[in-house]
Amino acid sequence: MPIIAPKSAQAYRLASGEQITIVDVEGAQVADVVAFNQTDPAERLSQALTRVNLWKSRPRQGDSLYSMRNRPILSIIRDTVGVHDLSFAPCNRLIYRDHFGVGDREGCLENLARALQPHGIGPELITDPLNVFMHTSVQPDDTLVIHRPVSRPGDSITLRAEIDCIIGISACAEDISDCNAGICTPIGVEI
Ligand SMILES: [Zn+2]
Helix, strand or coil: CCEECCCCEEEEEECCCCEEEEEECCCCCCEEEEEEECCCCCCEECHHHHHHHHCCCCCCCCCEEEECCCCEEEEEEEECCCCCECCCCCCCHHHHHHCCCCCCCCCHHHHHHHHHHHHCCCHHHCCCCEEECCEEEECCCCCEEEECCCCCCCEEEEEEECCCEEEEEEECCCCCCHHHCCCCCCEEEEC
16 A cells, blocks of 8 residues: 655545545554645645535535535545544644744645645645544634544545545644644555
8 A cells, every 4th residue: 555654744645436545554654645736736625615514513324525626536435534634724833933932844735735746836825634534623602623533544535526636645743732642653545
C-alpha cells in the first residue's frame, strides 16, 4: 500500500467514478483532504456548502461532498469510522505562530501546497478540507473541542470521484493538541 509519510502530503488525479481509500495505518491519525476539478481548479471542495447540503456537522457513509458550485465532487462510499471533521482549517504556519505560539513551522496547508503545485494548483486555491478521522465537537457553550481520534489501526474511508478531479491528502502535521493523539504517523492510500 502506498504511504504518505508523517507530516507530508501527496496529490492524485482521479477520473470520475474512480475510488480512493484512505487508511489510518497506525490509528488516531488525521488526513486533510481537498479536491479540485481537473479542468477548472477554481471549482473545489467547499466545507461550508457540504455542511449546508448535508445539514449536519460531519459527513457519513453515503454522503456527498460538494464543490463551491454546489455539485458533488466526492462521495463517501465506505467508512469504518464515521467520525470526521468539517469545521477546521488545515493546520498552517499562521495557526502555529499565532494560536499555538510555537514559532515558525509548516503545517498541512504548506504541505498540500507543495504537493498540489506540480498540478498547477497554487496555495490561494486550497480550501478548508474534509478532515478525515479528525474528532471534534461543539460544547454546550459553543466552544469547539479537538478530541483524540477514534480511528484504530487499519480503519479507512473510501471516496469516489464524482467528476475528474485532483485530490490532495495531507498526513496531518499537528502534534500539539489531541488532533493526532500527540504523535504524527503515516497515512495509507489505495486507488
Ligand atoms: Zn494538519
